[in-house]
Amino acid sequence: MTETLTVDGLTVHYATREGALQALRDVDLNVPAGQIVGIVGESGCGKSTLINALLQLMSENARIAAGSVTLEGEELVGAPSRRLRDMRGRDISVVFQDPMTSLNPVLTIGRQMHDIQYREKISRAEKTRRAADMLGRVGLPDPVAKLDAYPHELSGGQRQRVAIAMAVLMRPKLLIADEPTTALDATLEVQIIDLLKELQREIGCAILFISHHLGVIAELCDRVVVMYAGEAVEEGPVADVFNTPSHPYTAKLIECDPGRMKTKAALLPAIPGDLPDLTAPPTGCIFRDRCDKAAEICRTSPTPSAVTGAHWARCHFAGGGRQ
Numbered sequence: 001m002t003e004t005l006t007v008d009g010l011t012v013h014y015a016t017r018e019g020a021l022q023a024l025r026d027v028d029l030n031v032p033a034g035q036i037v038g039i040v041g042e043s044g045c046g047k048s049t050l051i052n053a054l055l056q057l058m059s060e061n062a063r064i065a066a067g068s069v070t071l072e073g074e075e076l077v078g079a080p081s082r083r084l085r086d087m088r089g090r091d092i093s094v095v096f097q098d099p100m101t102s103l104n105p106v107l108t109i110g111r112q113m114h115d116i117q118y119r120e121k122i123s124r125a126e127k128t129r130r131a132a133d134m135l136g137r138v139g140l141p142d143p144v145a146k147l148d149a150y151p152h153e154l155s156g157g158q159r160q161r162v163a164i165a166m167a168v169l170m171r172p173k174l175l176i177a178d179e180p181t182t183a184l185d186a187t188l189e190v191q192i193i194d195l196l197k198e199l200q201r202e203i204g205c206a207i208l209f210i211s212h213h214l215g216v217i218a219e220l221c222d223r224v225v226v227m228y229a230g231e232a233v234e235e236g237p238v239a240d241v242f243n244t245p246s247h248p249y250t251a252k253l254i255e256c257d258p259g260r261m262k263t264k265a266a267l268l269p270a271i272p273g274d275l276p277d278l279t280a281p282p283t284g285c286i287f288r289d290r291c292d293k294a295a296e297i298c299r300t301s302p303t304p305s306a307v308t309g310a311h312w313a314r315c316h317f318a319g320g321g322r323q
C-alpha cells in the first residue's frame with residue numbers, strides 16, 4: 001500500500017525553564033493513501049505537537065530532536081520554508097475544532113475560496129464555479145448565495161462545513177482533522193462524520209483524524225494510534241485495537257466505561273493518576289506509574305510487540321509476552 005504520510009522516529013522537545021520537555025518521543029506513524037487513521041489520547045499526550053510538526057509550524061521553543069516526516073516520499077523536516085508554504089493548504093490541509101480558526105471573519109466565503117485557488121491558472125468564473133460546487137458537495141443549501149455570506153452569517157455547523165469545503169477544495173493528499181466534531185451537537189457530529197467519509201472516498205485523500213471520542217474513531221477510522229505522554233503506545237486496525245486492546249493504557253480507556261463505545265459522543269474517561277513529568281520522564285515504560293500490571297521488567301523500555309500482523313503495542317506483556 002502506498003503511504004501518503006510517513007512519520008519515523010519523530011522526537012520533539014520544548015525548551016522550558018525546567019529543561020527540555022520531551023513532548024514526542026520516537027513516534028512512528030503511517031497514513032496510507034485512501035485511509036483514515038485516528039489518533040486518540042488524553043490531553044497533553046502530544047496531539048497538537050504532532051500536528052504542528054506535520055505542518056512544520058512549530059512554536060519558537062520547539063525543536064525536532066530526531067526523526068522524519070515525509071509526504072509521498074518528500075521530506076518535510078528541514079524543507080525550505082517556501083516549499084512548505086506551497087504545500088500547506090494544497091497538499092496538506094487542516095480542519096480545526098473551531099471553524100473560525102480557518103475562516104477569516106472579515107472576508108466573504110467566496111473571497112476566501114478564491115484566495116485558496118490563487119495558484120490555479122483558471123478564470124475567475126471557473127474559480128467561483130468550483131467554490132460553489134464544493135459548498136454544494138459539503139451539503140450547504142444555496143451554495144451560490146453562500147459565496148457572498150460572511151462567516152458570522154452562518155450557523156456553527158454550516159461554518160464547519162465551509163471549513164471542510166475550503167480544506168478539500170484543492171484536493172489535498174493529506175487532510176488533518178483536529179477534533180472537527182467536538183464543538184458540534186450529536187446530530188451535526190454524525191452528519192460531519194458521514195461527510196468526511198464521503199469526501200474521503202470521492203477525493204481519495206488520506207485523513208489523519210484526531211479525536212477524544214473513542215466512538216467517533218471507531219465509526220470513522222480504518223486504523224487507530226493510541227498516544228500516551230508523547231509516545232505511540234498501540235496501533236492497529238480499529239476493530240482489533242478496541243476489541244482486544246493490548247496496551248494497559250488502551251484497555252483502561254475502554255474498560256472505564258464499556259458502554260461509551262456505543263455512543264459517538266463518548267469522551268475519554270478519566271484514568272486515575274497524572275501524566276508523567278515530561279521534563280524528566282520515567283525510565284522504561286512511560287505508563288508504568290499508572291499501570292496495574294507494572295512489574296520489574298517495566299523499568300526497561302518496551303519495544304513495539306506484534307499482537308497480530310498489523311496490530312502492535314509498546315508493552316512487555318503484549319502479544320503473548322511475559323505474564
Ligand SMILES: Nc1ncnc2c1ncn2[C@@H]1O[C@H](COP(=O)(O)OP(=O)(O)OP(=O)(O)O)[C@@H](O)[C@H]1O
Nearest residue numbers: 014021023042043044045046047048049050059278
Ligand atoms: N510551547 C510549549 N512550550 C512548552 N511546553 C509545551 C508547549 N506546547 C506544548 N507543551 C507541552 O507538551 C506536551 C504535549 O502538549 P500538546 O499540546 O501537544 O498535547 P495535546 O495532546 O495536544 O493536548 P490537548 O488535547 O490539551 O491540546 C504537554 O506536556 C504540554 O504542556
